[in-house]
Amino acid sequence: MKSRHRIQFPSKDVRELPQDEAYFYLIDEARNKTKIRLHEYERIYQIPGLYEQVVYERLQCQSPATVTRILNLALAQSNQALNELRVLDLGAGNGMAGEELKKHGVSRLIGVDIIPEARAATERDRPGVYDDYYVRDLCSISDDEREEIATWSPDCLISVAALGFGDIPPQAFLEAFNIIATHGWVAFNIKETFLDRSDDSGFSKLIRELIFSEYLDLYQLQRYRHRFSLEGEPLYYFALGGKKNGDVSPSFIETLHLPK
Ligand SMILES: C[S@@+](CC[C@H](N)C(=O)[O-])C[C@H]1O[C@@H](n2cnc3c(N)ncnc32)[C@H](O)[C@@H]1O
Structure with a gap:
């Protein structure tokens, strides 16, 4: 019950x-x-x-369903199907986004989160949703740990309600981006102000640079209500779907002047 x-x-x-x-x-x-x-x-x-x-x-969060829909719309433009993909879910939490993806069918689903409580909750409440689930800080993984995730050959990265705001930092996102295959798919959501030039946080800069860079082809961009705030105000986010064009280079990362 x-x-x-x-x-x-x-x-x-x-x-x-x-x-x-x-x-x-x-x-x-x-x-x-x-x-x-x-x-x-x-x-x-x-x-x-x-x-x-x-x-x-x-708070009526609708992000797992929205990001999944955006990913499906992006895939449809290339006649590819979700059930062919090997998905890396960054900031997987207790598996809400993974469960949504699984409803549509994916070939493999790998979770990554920084805290062990997230994996424990997923195993407790959504057993079997993930093929594997790693507790890792992608800002400081060893070569062996990176290789271990890469052996799943992920060709899609999703991250739902986990980027920015003291959650996943830009370095961890870029690490995950570089783990997935060249020409893999990417879908995530971000607060609407992250696309606004007046926001100069590291994540905001990264996203703006990335979506206009040679590393990502943008297929879908949708503004939607992520959830309500505690005051009952709607919080608007963008959901993005696109295709990776290549690994982000160290020189691109340097231009972002991210905190060490
Ligand atoms: C709001 S929850 C979202 C969980 C899930 N994706 C969902 O849609 O319900 C954000 C998650 O990001 C994880 N997180 C925060 N910083 C992280 C990091 N550096 N690396 C990986 N996961 C991180 C948190 O532990 C948390 O589980």
């Missing part, structure tokens, strides 16, 4: 927090309140059903 939790959002006047500091309360049977930040994934994933209830039911 699905676990139900008593959750409470903070009152309106204390809610004006940056997206990565937003929090809610979890109330236990003795009415004790525990404050949990939306980005404290290691705590959230340990409680079965909590992530799904807060992010998918209350």
Whole structure:
């Protein structure tokens, strides 16, 4: 049976927090309140059903379905099918995006996340969705660890609700981008301000440079409502789908002046 939790959002006047500091309360049977930040994934994933209830039911996140649709639309332009692909899911979390992809059928699905709680939650709640699931920090993987992931010969990279905002840094994204095959497919989502020149965060710069570079051919770009904020405001993101043209070179990475 699905676990139900008593959750409470903070009152309106204390809610004006940056997206990565937003929090809610979890109330236990003795009415004790525990404050949990939306980005404290290691705590959230340990409680079965909590992530799904807060992010998918209350905040109505629609990103796994949207990114999957964008990927399918991109593939359709090349007469390729999802079920032929060997997909690397970066920032796989407890498997929500993987589960969505699996509904459409993929040849292989490999998860990567930085925290062991994500893999444990996936094994607990979505066993069998991934062919393999690695707990790795792609900012500092060894040659052997890279090789281990590469032996799956992934030819598609997806990353859903995981890029920027203190989550996956540009270096880790580029590492994953370079692991997938040349002419592999790429689909991910980013907050709409990441395409705005006034945003000069590392991720924002990377995405703007990448989508106009020779390394990626852009096939699909769609603005959509990712989810609601705790205040009930719609949060708009872009979903992107494209085809890789080659590994990103060290000189391109240098031009981004990313923090070490
Ligand atoms: C909002 S969750 C999204 C999970 C899942 N993709 C989904 O759609 O529900 C973001 C995930 O990114 C992971 N993450 C954050 N930084 C990471 C990094 N450097 N490398 C890999 N995963 C990372 C977090 O642990 C978390 O599981």
